[in-house]
Amino acid sequence: MSSTEGTSGTPQSVIPAHLLRGQKALVTGANSGIGRATAVALGRAGADVVVNYVAGKDEAEKVVEEITGFGVRAAAYEADVSDEQQVVAMTDRMVREFGTIDILVANAGLQRDAPFTEMTLAQWQKVLDVNLTGQFLCAREATKEFLRRGVVPEVSRAAGKIICMSSVHQIIPWAGHVNYASSKGGVQMMMETLAQELAPKKIRVNAIAPGAIKTPINRSAWETPQAREDLLRLIPYDRIGDPEDIGHAAVGLASDLMDYVVGTTLYVDGGMTLFPGFATGG
Numbered sequence: 001m002s003s004t005e006g007t008s009g010t011p012q013s014v015i016p017a018h019l020l021r022g023q024k025a026l027v028t029g030a031n032s033g034i035g036r037a038t039a040v041a042l043g044r045a046g047a048d049v050v051v052n053y054v055a056g057k058d059e060a061e062k063v064v065e066e067i068t069g070f071g072v073r074a075a076a077y078e079a080d081v082s083d084e085q086q087v088v089a090m091t092d093r094m095v096r097e098f099g100t101i102d103i104l105v106a107n108a109g110l111q112r113d114a115p116f117t118e119m120t121l122a123q124w125q126k127v128l129d130v131n132l133t134g135q136f137l138c139a140r141e142a143t144k145e146f147l148r149r150g151v152v153p154e155v156s157r158a159a160g161k162i163i164c165m166s167s168v169h170q171i172i173p174w175a176g177h178v179n180y181a182s183s184k185g186g187v188q189m190m191m192e193t194l195a196q197e198l199a200p201k202k203i204r205v206n207a208i209a210p211g212a213i214k215t216p217i218n219r220s221a222w223e224t225p226q227a228r229e230d231l232l233r234l235i236p237y238d239r240i241g242d243p244e245d246i247g248h249a250a251v252g253l254a255s256d257l258m259d260y261v262v263g264t265t266l267y268v269d270g271g272m273t274l275f276p277g278f279a280t281g282g
């Protein structure tokens, strides 16, 4: 793998190093998978980055090291995004140590899968707490800072940018994962409502809906040749996504190149939401 390639060959060198210069980004769940690739991509684009993690300090420190290699600042902050006090403390610390927050990527998420009648309330609640309430808390605290600071035209045309990490399962029902699909459906409506409420304040709220991306969260879906073949049948573009595919989308959405993009979900899914079964049937 060359230094200009992502984990599985996706080119990184296409990211302009100046695009986000001077901006401060907070990425939650950034010590793994999509969050990690997004934090690295934002750093490569010139942003200073806070790498949030809840467990896995060593991985978080490695991400920080990689980002500081681009000549920008980075730091690892521990916080559970579903805990109000910890989120408030994290954003306060970022404002103290980095001066402000310009970009929030509310990425942290998890799955606790079970057939419906076997799903415990704890499994349901945990997924809602992290995937939906966690995004609510981080977005609320970041927004307070965006409103306090206002627009700084030399930095960005917007007072702040929020990117909610959703999923194709905000619109594709997913048997055996009712907690996860419900949380992402909630993320979609939260994102759109916040986008409507905050746009007049020059805050842009959008979402990315990844399809199947090779990360630890869905290892079983791509690890064996059979699982891979089954999965590829759902992806017209005929490749499983790399975390860098999402990092690139986040850089674009966060930048002023997309200043007029408000309240949109960007599907980054190789066509998974195009009803691939209808390519030959229907």
Ligand code: NAD
Binding pocket: 028, 029, 030, 031, 032, 033, 034, 035, 052, 053, 054, 055, 079, 080, 081, 082, 107, 108, 109, 110, 130, 134, 165, 166, 167, 168, 209, 210, 211, 212, 213, 214, 215, 216, 217, 218
């Ligand atoms: P991952 O398991 O590699 O990363 C999830 C990260 O969230 C980890 O760093 C984990 O520690 C962190 N996290 C979990 N609970 C947390 C908490 N309470 N506080 C702070 N951090 C917490 O999985 P991933 O695939 O990189 O997932 C990232 C996001 O992308 C999730 O929101 C997931 O739903 C979404 N997503 C992933 C895929 C995919 O195919 N991988 C597809 C659609 C959506």
